[in-house]
Amino acid sequence: MMKKIFLLLLISALLIACGNQNRSQEKENDVQSTHPEWVYNAVIYEVNTRQYTPEGTFNAFSAHLPRLEELGVDILWFMPVQSIGEEDRKGLLGSYYSIKNYTEINNEFGTLADFKAVVKQAQGLGMKVILDWVANHTSRDALWVDTHPDWYVRDSLGNLNVMYDWTDIAQLDYSVAEMREEMIEAMKFWIRETGIDGFRCDVAGEIPTDFWEAAKDSLTRLNPDIFMLAEAEKPALNESVFDAYYAWDFHHKMNNVAQGKETVDSLRVSLQRMNDRFPPHAIPMYFTSNHDENSWNGTEFERMGEAAKSFAVLTYMLPGIPLVYSGQEVGLNRRLEFFEKDIIEWEDKGGFSDFYKELNRFKRKNKALLAQERDGEMTEIPNDCTEKVWSFKRVNNGNEVVCVFNFSNETVNVQFNGNVPGEGFSSFPDTSQVLPVEEMELKPWEYRIYSK
Template structure:
């Protein structure tokens, strides 16, 4: 009966959200930028206190949401490397002493809020570390176990024990974790390995949380429209990420990107936010930096994630200074002293562009994408127009020079979003693009 009541309440809340779409309480999501903060590597000290000192720099960069990778104590049993994986959690209600104390975390959270940023936590619901107290203190059915009674290990995650969501007490305990941190004042959660949990766990938990905190932001580390039905605001655009890598290698083209965007728009609800990225903690450590994977196209692909429909762009630790380094995942491997450079300016301008142009909003609020010049093999040329706000985009997605012949509909005087310089588009006059060159032109300066 409780499950049924929760589901009914969920339907009512979703209906209410649809009726109030675009309200002041949720409009901030539509042009938000996420920054994934790897506390261990973000500063030489690797603490909340040191990270707090850099929050004004993130605010100046134009960050709206600070996503903290897991902040909890890490298990010792089966630990990988010296310091272990953030995702092998030994205590969901405590702070990893490597990062400081609960008071340090609370000061970090308060400072971020005072600077106008929201903070979301990485929530690891699929598993604990093998030495979490629940493994021995709770009934055996709290974990998925093999034939010998040992908690199951998934994939190559040899430092974890998988929780059993067929056990109601596990669901309640994991909801209590969400409630604990929501009561602390965090603004939402990035839900790790979201596909590993039953859909109705998410639905039930989110209905209950949003009954007391309607503005929580919920990001699924998963791809699929069902997660939006579960109550998530945003999902990973993994398929797009791999496609951008393939285009940068020359294995795919702009035509493939157009086909992907069409299919994606048909699969997902208009209200969906799709987190788009050129790097994150998984890609950086295991697949390489954006410079390794994308080469000369790295900046081009990053800029593209800011202008595609439904995008909620992500910046990972170090990208704001162009740090070309694979972070060691299980060791202390911090960024060097943070000094603003051309990459800082690059992302600052992209973020300002996103905030200043409602045509680029996600969540079904921005302007529709309209292509120019037909199905050009290696060029993405399109407009995003909403009211009197016009954004015109030219992207050469190849290592060869290309050109577009603009039509009269896009002719006029604009401002280059990345340089701030005036630029004009003349109908019928060739708009030339060097290899991997792009131009994002807007109607108003910022």
């Protein structure tokens, strides 16, 4: 029986390897998209300005920049910084994503000059800055509602259209060419005036792809190295416009595995589905939390329990780009209010700062962990506990990273078809030399990472 299992796993590994080889050949032939040089080994950090400090301002946040540089993050993604509407506002302070004026700073956070200064300071420390862009809708009392009422989608009664339970927004009409042009001009404003390096685009899949194509063409004339992240899982967006996309399906599978609802096979299937659906240059962004997940679905500890750290490590080991949300680096275990003031507590009681610092350092050190277009080949390592243990390696230009994860709440004794990790490897994070073994015992949710 054991021989049959190993044979099936060997066949599976060969199929994955062949798929990787085909994708490598496609990458060599692909000329549609080339990412900025600073993207391939980057880590994104989402900034929730309102909750970051007691003041909730850009100036107060700037004091944290040296710490973030030391943490090792590369791209700062600021949630929207524009003025927020008052009509049908949710809560006292309102939603970041209900924008009143695309080119006006939210005075809750400071001035335009303050934002320029924090961008310049971050870039001076070697970080890039991207801005959250909400192109799908505005607030219900937005500047455009008065000046261009025909730029909006209306319901059967002629009222501003509401999507989902977003009762504080008004949906824009992308059949109006003039509105499209003005939206692009607003995006260009932030590049010209503040020198940002790109955009994270909210609900990007709700907007026609040809708009994003036109926007990208205009934006790259101002900054050829613009970085575009889509809050979507829509392959067409990554053909020629967006560098990266949300790995939403994979995120949900991680939650389900952590909760015992699915097995590791669901992760394999989700990853293969992304490889099959998306162009080979498209970069998935992996995450265990973000502003939506934290506030509405719970912290990573609520959703993943004791598996939270293991899945955080996985987001760094897969081909793609990892995300860290404000407070994760100190183990924040509380849902942050979305429409009210709710300050992050920065006391790190669980060693999470060192945890993320080591992960960031490890990713930067190992070329095998580069993102798509430069990524190391990923090959599954066959084992006899495939429903619980995911073992794989990534290889790139003489660098090799071997990963073994027990994604179950049970201790397992796992056998491999060969020696793991191999000769000449050191362990992560202690860098001690390790001997290859054919069998190992893994505690619940334990992971072992090796490199050479």
